[in-house]
Amino acid sequence: MPLDIIAQATVQGLLMGAIYALMALSMTLIFSTCGLLNFAHGDFMVLAMFGAMLVYELTGADPYLSAPLVVPALAGIGALVFVHLVRPVLAGGALAGAQLTLGLVFVQQNLLLMLFGGDQRNVQTVLSNRHLEAFGIVLPLPLVVGSACAVVLAVLLYGMLMATDFGRQIRAIAQNRDAAALMGIPLRRVQTLAFALGIGLLGLTGVLTVAQFSVTPSSGLDFTLIALIVMVFGGLGHFIGSLIGGLVIGVAEGLGSLLLGGTVGAMIPYLILVLVLLFRPHGLLGEK
C-alpha cells in the first residue's frame, strides 16, 4: 500500500474525527450536567441540517448562512424539550430519560419524513466540489472547513468550561450534583442552559457538516451512535477524553475502511466501544 494513500486516509480520518469530537462534546456536556443519555442526539443534528436545507431552498442563501437562524432555533427547542419533557422524566432515573429520548427519535425522524420525504438529498454550498491540495493529499474543502470550525468550537467550549463561572458551575455539577446544589449553584437553570447550549452547538455542527453528509431523516441514529462511541471511549463526561476519542475513532475508521474494506471499517468503532466498555469500563481517561 503506497504511503501517500495511507497518509490521505489518516488526514481525512483526523478531519472527520474533529467533527465526531464536536458531536460527542455536546453529548458529554448534556450527559455530565443533566445525567441524560440522549438517543435523539443525532436527530437534533439532522433537524439542523434540514433547517439549513430549508433556508437554502426558500431563499437561495448559502446553507452556511443559515447558522444565525438555525442555531438559536435549535437551542430554543432544546430548552423546551428539556424543561417540559426530559427534566420531569429524569426524576425517575437515567433509564427513564433514555427511554423518552428513544421515543423522541421516532417523533423527529417521522416529522422530517412527513415534511421532506425519505429521499437522500445533497446540499450545495459555496465550498462544494472544491478541494484543498497539499503534500500530495487531496481533501474536500467542506470537510477541511468543517473540521477547522470544530476545532475552534471545541477550544472555545473548553475555555468556557475552564475560565467562566458558568463553566465552573457545569464542572461542579458534573463532579457531584448534590454537593453543587448545596453550594448554592442554581442546578435547574444551569442544566437548562447547558442542555440548550449542547443542542445549539449540535445545530451548528449540523449546519457545518450539511455539505459533508448526505441528508436523510433516518441518519440521526447513526450520528447518535458515533457520538456515543466517542463519548464512552473518552470516559463518560470527560471533555478532553471526548476530544481525543473523536480523533482516534475517526482515524481508526478511515484507516480500517482503507485497509480492510468498507464494512469492516464501519464495524471498527463498535468493536472499539465493546472492547473499551468491557476492559476499561471508565473510558480512556475516565477515573474510577
Added chain:
Amino acid sequence: MTGTDPTRRRLLAAAAVLAAGLLLPVLGPAGWVNTAILTLLFAYLCLAWNIVGGIAGQFCIGHSLFVAAGAYTSTLLSLSFGVTPWVGMIAGGAVAALIGVAIAWLSLRYELPPLSFALVTLALGMLGYLLASTLDVLGASRGLALPIRGTPAMYQFRDDVLYYYVILAHVAAVLLFTIAVYDGRLGLYLRGIRDNERAALGIGIHVLRYKMAAMGISAFFTALGGTFYAQYLQFVEPHTFAGLTLVIEVILFTVVGGIGTIWGPLVGPLLLVPLGETLRAGLGDQTPGLHLFIYGVLLVTVIRFAPQGLVGLAGQVKSRIHIVLERVTP
C-alpha cells in the same frame, strides 16, 4: 375463593385472555389476521424482552442479535440440511441463549453501571447487523429466501390463521412462564437484583448467575420469535431481523405498557400495534411517516405522564377508587 393467591388469580386472567385469543378467528373482523399476527408477535417479543429488561432490570438493547440468531439458524438449517424449522427453532434458541449468557457474563462481571450495559448490548447488536449484511453465508444484504414447501411439517402453512394459532401458542408459553416465575424464587431474586443489587448480593443471591439466567431465558424465547417471523415472511434479511428498529419498538411498547410488570408487555403491543396498523392504512398512503409520527407522540406522552406505563397508571387509578370507596361506605 382462592382469589387472594396472586399467582392463581393471574393464571385465571391469562386463561381468559388466551381463550379470547382462541375465539378471535371466529368473531374477529374481516382482514384482521395479518394485524393480529403482527400484534401477537410483538406481544411475544415484548414479554420475552421483559424477562431481562424489565423483571431483572438489565436494559438490553441487543435483542436484535437473538431475533437474528433464531431466524438465521433455523433458515440455514432448513436450506442446507433440510432440517424442519420446528427443530431448527430449538437450535436457534440454543444459539441465542449461548450468546445471551456469554454477553451477560462478559459485561456484568465487573458490575457495569446499567447505562454501560445498555451501550455494550447496543454496540454488539450493531456489530451483528453489520456482520449479517456482510457475510455471504447469511445472504449478506440480499437476504435468504425460504424454499416454498407449504407443509405444516416444515413450519409453513397455506392459511394465515394457522400462523396466528402458532404465535398465540408462543404468547401463551412466555406469559404462563412469566406468571409462574414472577412470585417464585427466580422472579423474586431477579426483582431483588433490579430494585437493589447491593442488598441482593448482601443476602447471598448469586447476582451474576441470575442475571446470566435471565438473559439466557429471554434470548431463548426471543429467538423462537425470530424463527416464527422468518417462517411467516418466508424471507430473512438483515434490516428487518438484525436491525435496531425492531428492538427499539419492542422496548418502547413494553415501556408504554409497563416495564417490569406481568401484563405491561402484553397491554402495550395489544393497544399500539393495531393502532399503528390502522393509522398506516388510513393515513400512511397520503403522507408517509404521519402514522409513525402520531405513534411517536403517543409514546412520548405516555412515557412523560405515566412513567410506570399504562398498567402502572391503571393500578394508581384503582387504588384511588378504593380510597374513595372506603370513605363513602361506612
